[in-house]
Every structure is written in structure tokens, then in C-alpha cells.
Amino acid sequence: MSKIAAIDLGTNSMRLMLCEVVGKKFRTKSKEVITTRIGKDMGHKGLLTEKAMAKNIEAIKYFKKRAEEYGAEKTIxxxxxxxxxxxxxxxxxxxxxxxxxxxxxxxxxxxxAEVGMLGASYGFEDENLLVIDVGGGSTELVLGSEDKILYSTSINAGAVRMTEKYVKSNPIQQSDIQELEKSLETLFSDALNQLKEKKIDKVLAIGGTATTAASIFHKARVYDWELIHNTILNKTFLDNLFETLKSMPLKERYNIKGLQKERADIIPAGIFIILYVLEKLNKEQVIISENDNLEGIIIKYGEVF
Structure with missing residues (x-):
């Protein structure tokens, strides 16, 4: 048995996973998240702000302490x-x-893209899976089967990045949505044209946007990864959710069960990206996976798989 900790420093949030691995399987695991927004206000110069750096360093110190208390033999x-x-x-x-x-x-x-696929495909066998990973700054699209990558790309369109660029007010104006869609058409065109030619058995989504959508679906008062994992969301549900969110002032969204206050401003753009991909690939549903790049990084670099 090995105890391992993994810390994911994303654009919007920082996450910690503590796990026990036995015989190339995760026996126990727990996850913790802090909204740290390292990418906030990077602006045209692309500079991390002093405030964002200081906040994230404090979060890293806290997660390192949690890993030490857990008895992790390795922290990635x-x-x-x-x-x-x-x-x-x-x-x-x-x-x-x-x-x-x-x-x-x-x-x-x-x-x-690779570590996202390794994590998301854990537990699936012999199927071509398309994994959509909408992060804060980018979206990864990966088609593969277990550890075999058939196609992958990373696109600079994430929930935070697209919100900062195109969402000028809440409720969201139709003109802003049109500009967002026009941008996605440019950014995703090549990738989606290639994916249309490939066999896709199932579409999985990982990351904060996806798990938040599932949490809203379940009206979860407290986040429960076991409840979220393998939730199937139909495109109709996501369409209706986007329409509801876009019509709300920001503070009204705080009352939605399953939606963390810290994600209320960026969740519409994140959901719109998932919807856009499903629409262009003529897919009617997506499976939300709680196995993601945290599991993937341990599978690839934890030296226990």
C-alpha cells in the first residue's frame, strides 16, 4: 500500500487528493478544493498578480501540511x-x-490532455472515450481508450478566460453569447472537424464545470464525489440550465442548490463550452467523471501503477 498526495494548481481553483493505492487500484481517496484563481486579472500582459501568487502560495502550504498529516509518502x-x-x-x-x-x-x-484521459478512463475498458476537460483557462479534448491516446488537443478557451473576455454583465446579454459562440467557432473548428471523423463510444466530462453541473442536477447541499461520479447529463438538461443561469443576476445564482458561490460567475461560460462541443458532435449526453487529472497524474507519475 502507498499513500500519495496530488495537488492540482488550476486557473480557477486548487485541489488536493489524498489516496491509498493498492495493487494498481485506488483503495481510498478524498479530495479538497480551494478557489484560488491564480489566473485572475492576468490581462493582456499575461502576468500573475502579486495578490494571486501570495494567495496560492498560502494554499499550497496548507495542502502540503494536510499531505504530511495524512502520512503521504509522495506529494506531486x-x-x-x-x-x-x-x-x-x-x-x-x-x-x-x-x-x-x-x-x-x-x-x-x-x-x-494525457493525464486527464488516464484519470477519466480509469474503470472503463475497451471503449473509445472522448474526454472534455473544461478548466479555467483552457479546454482539453482527448479521444482515447485506457492509456492509448487517439487524438488530443488543448484549446485556450476555459470558463474563467471566456467569462473575462465575453461576459460583460449578469444577466448575460444575447450579444455577449453571440460573441462567445463566434470565438468558440474559431477556436474549436479544427478539433471538432477531426473528431467528427472518428468513432466515439461515450463522451465524458471532467473538471469543475462538469462536476458543478452534476451537483446542480442532484441539488446537492454538500458536495459528494460518490454521488457525482458517473452522473449522466442530457443535453436538454444542460440547455435548460444555461438558459436559467444566463437570465439571472449573479447574486440570484447563489441560491441554486449544488452551485458554489465561487463558481457562480464563471459557470455559464463553462457549460456553454460543453454544450457547444456536444452540439457540434451530435451527442445527446455526457457522463460526468470524478476521476480526472488528479488520478491521472498519480497513474502516470506516482510510480505505483
Whole structure:
């Protein structure tokens, strides 16, 4: 048995997974999330702000302490879109190393796609799975079967990035939605044209947007990963949810069961991205997976699989 901790430093939130691995299987696991928004206000210069860096370093210290208390033999920390794109990422990585002793692994788009697939496909066998991972700064589309990647791409369109660019007010104006859709047409065109030619048995979605949509579906008062995992959401439900969210002032969204206050501003754009992909690929449903890049990073780099 091995005890391992993994920390995912995403654009919108930071997540910790503590798990026991026995015989190439996850025996127990728990996850914790803090909304840290490392990518907030990066602006045209693509710079991480001092406030965002300080907030995230404090969160890393807290998660490192949690891992030590758990008795983790190994702690893996990795970063995705916001750190990958930041002009001052080296400064941040050095500060994290100096203040916590941890070396952050910065995944490129291809690596992010691969670990997402490794995690999401855990438990599925001999099926072509399309995994949609809507993050804060980017969306990964990966088609594969277990550890075999058939197609993957990383697109700079995430829930935070698209909200900051196109959502000017809440309720959301139709003109903003049209501009958002026009942007997605440009960004996703090549990828979706290639995917249309391939066999897709099931569509899975991972990441905060996907699990939040499932949490709203279940009207969950407290987040429960076992309840969320393998939830099937029909496109009709997602369409109706988007229409409801876009028509609400931000504070009204706070009353929706299953929706964290911290995600209330960015969730419409995230759901719109999932809907856009489903629509273009003529798919009517998506399976929400709680197995994601945290499991994937351990499968790839934990040296226990």
C-alpha cells in the first residue's frame, strides 16, 4: 500500500487528493478544493498578480501540511493553463520552491490532455472515450481508450478566460453569447472537424464545470464525489440550465442548490463550452467523471501503477 498526495494548481481553483493505492487500484481517496484563481486579472500582459501568487502560495502550504498529516509518502504538485501561459511563471515557481520546498510540474497542453484521459478512463475498458476537460483557462479534448491516446488537443478557451473576455454583465446579454459562440467557432473548428471523423463510444466530462453541473442536477447541499461520479447529463438538461443561469443576476445564482458561490460567475461560460462541443458532435449526453487529472497524474507519475 502507498499513500500519495496530488495537488492540482488550476486557473480557477486548487485541489488536493489524498489516496491509498493498492495493487494498481485506488483503495481510498478524498479530495479538497480551494478557489484560488491564480489566473485572475492576468490581462493582456499575461502576468500573475502579486495578490494571486501570495494567495496560492498560502494554499499550497496548507495542502502540503494536510499531505504530511495524512502520512503521504509522495506529494506531486502540477500546474496547467494559467501558469503555463504566465509571462512571470518562473518567478512564481521559484517562490513556491523557496517557501514550500515543492517543485511544481508545469504540464503542457498535450501532457494535461494525457493525464486527464488516464484519470477519466480509469474503470472503463475497451471503449473509445472522448474526454472534455473544461478548466479555467483552457479546454482539453482527448479521444482515447485506457492509456492509448487517439487524438488530443488543448484549446485556450476555459470558463474563467471566456467569462473575462465575453461576459460583460449578469444577466448575460444575447450579444455577449453571440460573441462567445463566434470565438468558440474559431477556436474549436479544427478539433471538432477531426473528431467528427472518428468513432466515439461515450463522451465524458471532467473538471469543475462538469462536476458543478452534476451537483446542480442532484441539488446537492454538500458536495459528494460518490454521488457525482458517473452522473449522466442530457443535453436538454444542460440547455435548460444555461438558459436559467444566463437570465439571472449573479447574486440570484447563489441560491441554486449544488452551485458554489465561487463558481457562480464563471459557470455559464463553462457549460456553454460543453454544450457547444456536444452540439457540434451530435451527442445527446455526457457522463460526468470524478476521476480526472488528479488520478491521472498519480497513474502516470506516482510510480505505483
Amino acid at each position: 504538485i502540477f500546474a496547467t493553463s494559467a501558469i503555463r501561459d504566465a509571462a512571470n511563471k518562473d518567478l512564481f515557481l521559484e517562490r513556491v520552491k523557496d517557501e514550500t520546498g515543492l517543485d511544481i510540474m508545469v504540464l503542457n497542453g498535450e501532457e494535461e
